[in-house]
Amino acid sequence: MRLSSVLMIFLTFAAAAVLSLVAANYSVKLIEESSEISVRDALDDKGMTWAEVEARGLEVALSGTAPTEAIRFAALTTAGTVVDAARVVDDMSVTAQEAIAPPKFSAEILRNDSGLSVIGLIPAETDRDYVIARFNSLRGAEGVTDLLETADYPAPPGWDRALDFALGAMSQLPRAKVSVTAERVAITAITDSAAAKAKLERDLQRVAPDGLKLEMTITAPRPVITPFTTRFEITEDGAGFDACSADSDAAAERIVVTAIAAGAEAPRCTVGLGVPSPAWADAVTSSIFALTKLGRGSVTIVDADITLVAAEGTPQDTFDTVVGELENSLPEVFALQSTLEEAPDANAGPKEFTATLSPEGQVQLRGRVSDEALRELALSYAKAQFGSDAVYNAVRIVDDLPADWTTRVLAGLEGLGALSNGAVVVTPDRLQLTGNTGNPEASTEISALLADKLGEGAQFDVNVTYQEKLDPVLGLPSPEECEAEIGAIIASNKINFEPGSATIDASALDTMDDIAEILKKCGDIPLEIQGYTDSQGRETMNLALSQSRAESVLNELRARRVLTGSFTATGYGEESPIADNGTEAGREANRRIEFRLIRPDTVDTPEETTLESAAGAVDAAPQDDSESPTE
Template sequence: MTGMRRLLVFIAILPLIGLGLADLGRRGAVALEGMLKMRVENGLGVLGFDWARVRADGLVIELAGDAPDVDAQTLAVEASRSLARPGRVIDRTTARLAPPERREPVEVEFHRDDNGLTLIGRLHDEAMRASLLGAIEAAEPGLVVHDLTGLDAARPSQDWAGEVAVALAAVHMMPRAFVRITPGSLLVEGVAADPQARDEMEAELIRLAGPNVTLVTAIRVPGRIIAPFSFIAEKTRDGALALVACAARTEAEGVGIDRIRREMAIEGGPLRCSVGLGGPHGDWEGAIRAGLKALAALPAGRLEVTYGSLTLDAAPPTRVETFEAALARLSNDIPPGFDLAGAVAAGREAERAAREKESYWMQIVRLGDRLALAGRVEDAAAGAALSAVAAARLGRERVASDLELAGVLPPPGWQEAALAAVDLLAEAPGSAELTARGLSVSARVPSAREARRLHDRVAAKLPGEVRLETRFVVDMPALVAALPLGPERCVAELDQVATARGILFDPGSARMDDRSREAISELAAILRRCPDTAVEIGGHTDNQGREELNERLSQNRAEAVLDALVAQGIALGRLEARGYGEHQPVASNDTPEGRARNRRIAFQLRE
């Protein structure tokens, strides 16, 4: 009976035990589910996959989200499957397709020179390269071609046979040419023998290009060298402005100067300004306009603009005050980079003569190669004799006389003093003034020894009653700068300026930086001090980039320096440009400093 009771009790509590075990199983499954989800989420977080979303359903893990690319999607799924064991992972992720690789468009440069034709750029594939080389061979059989092109450019949207034909025609016309072609467009640069040849070339290239190809041409004609590069005008006593000489750097600049001539009613001279090389840097047209404005403000005078210098000379009857006012305005008006000089070439100065009627007698001024006489003489014969002596020393056309007969007694010994002054000023530019107090002379001389010699020579010619006062200016810096140089010293000073000043170019280009103008001017000044020395201008680069391109770049930069020196008036026959590329380094190319030292312009004597 007892055993039966126990059985009934067990049967009664058996459902309760089943319910407890089921609840325990459910709790275990939930705990395992949460553990798997947390493990997968933590692992994806470590990998930085914040785009992935994790959902757990028992032992099943669902992975969703938009992966940035296929590689990220694959890695996230594989990592989740490793982390979710013993469960399994269902992949519901998506991935964005990567954009297609961007390719540069087709572009080829043709460089034609004495060494043949060099091709630089990028083509689509070998078939395009073979087609291009075949077209070159057919157009000019036997032409040496240096092919430096690369492949894998984007396929052009259209056939570019027409562009290639125009490019080949251009490099065939000009022994030195540069052409850049892309499908649909061309840039052509080169040099023609004369304007007519340039016009004919451009017309033919336009015809070949047709309406569907954009063509840009930059074919230049070498200008002739003009020396000295000057603009000279004079104003006579009747107020008329006359042109003596005129030069311009470009056709457009010549048109601008012609416009100024018409505005100011300037007569005479050449019909058109000569166009050529040799002019200074800076606003040449602006310098001429400013100088003519100052000249027009004078009763009479002369304007000379030569290279980078303006000289304004006043002629009788210009007063000192009038001239100084015009010179002051001109100093404010001239463009940067131009020097200014000027002096009263001769002046009667009525006001001054009235103030010093009893003492003032004569003024003699030497400016440049011209001598002016102003003041009084005892009689016409004395004036003619003085003018004749001056003309004998400097030439009749270089002597201007504004002498008048005296109304007062002359200073003692005036004739001997005037002749001595003319004799001195024939050798040194300056001025002399003769008054009742004596003779006062001011002049610029090359050395102290020359000053002593000239003083003694004038003093020896004066009668004892004439008091002599001399003031000589010795320009020592100019004296040193004008001393001639031997060949070796000439090259050494050229190298010193090139190193200290630096001749700078735009990166990867032969275009000279504007900051190099002063260096070029100093180099030209040195070359003028050794006129019989011929030099080689060497261009050098570092070892960055292709060897062939470095050689070409160094040659182009050396030629740019040569052209700039020729523009400064240095004879072309004295200069030779040569590019050495990277083959003559002066420092290690392993450091930025060393490479900077290797990128240079150097000079040496020509063999």
């Protein structure tokens, strides 16, 4: 009986323990599910659906891949607001972040009369001090405002060549903005004239690195034409302008069309500022049309004054009718003066003054002047204009010359000074100037000058021929011509060096002077100065010596004020011999300096030089065998 009571008590406690264990397990499951659901709902509400939630007893584990570290931390914080933060287990990972992209390197260079400023972001490996020193060296740069920042990233391909090109271009751009990236250089600039604009565009295109995108927006202001002059003439030989001015492209086109209809061939008009009236084109076309009706003669329009001259033999009634029609058709402001030429007096003597200018610059003065004072004045003026040693004087004094003879003579000499060669003939009723020029605007400029100096109604003829070969812009030698000229010089006059050194021998200084004069005319051409040695001595020393000698030649050119921004100096040592190194004469020929034009479609190898036959040999004196290298 006692045993049964003990057993019952034990069983009762055992049952209670089992029931407690079951209840505890149920409670844990309930807490797990509640925590897991609550945390998942909270994360979903925050848009963190990527997060996985798993209850591990009283702990809540978060897993999954967070987009960023900040979002991972936000998930932990959100879970910590639902359950005790100490119960939250972080099993999350973060998406691997891509490497930070390098910045966009660029520079903006602004230059004007006040100085130069540069702003932008450049690679840290770029020699910033060198860049600023290049800017400081520009003539006219009053100071450099340095706003450059650097970033420690590799320079993108093409960055160095684009920046070097921009640095070289700034020497030709006194008023400009230049934008530089690795792939592109954009230039916005202002030039003084259309000729300067054309030359600048040509020079920049010529030296731009191959593959670099060059964008140029270069403007040239319209010239101020004073006085605003147009002169049209119809003779037995044909019709044409001595001068043509217009205030707009549309006005110029109207005038040109009218001139062609009157018989002119390929006329052109200068578009500029200073027009006296917006109706300029109306006045010019009406005047040309009136002259066409007369058949022969000239019409000169200087500002608002119009002078119409009908040739001798024009019927009086035709002349009167045409003049009347023109007077009625002219716009307001314009005033007309008309003349019908009469036959000259057959008994009149040859009253004229003549000055001729030869292509070599020699001037001869002949004919008549009114007094000794005018003769001395004309001679002094000619010497000042053309040079004291270039003037030959053979004028004589007569008494019966017009009162304005002095003005006419001096105006003719001034007009002659605008030509490369030609002649001026002054008579009592006309001034005639003929010749050749390299200035496409010379005819207009000379006609405006004569109209201003001689006054209203004066008769003059300007027959000036433009020749491209005389144009100081178009007449520049091509890079190939420059290369050939230098080759001819060094073929006959060696560039010698002192034995075993990079010092140019005194005997070669005249040769350097001649080469410098050519390069000054050639402009900014891409040129490589190449140094070569013979095969004696150690190869490394030969290479170093040839490099030093090429650099010495480059420095000599700089000392002679040659623009060398597009030049490079390279030593090739004993490579590419042009003669047998086994003989003294061959070694002498192989020790040389060459000038080679760098072409975009060639590689920088010495074999392709076009100056092989014009090798500038160095060190004429034979060397002692003890020297190393024997250069």
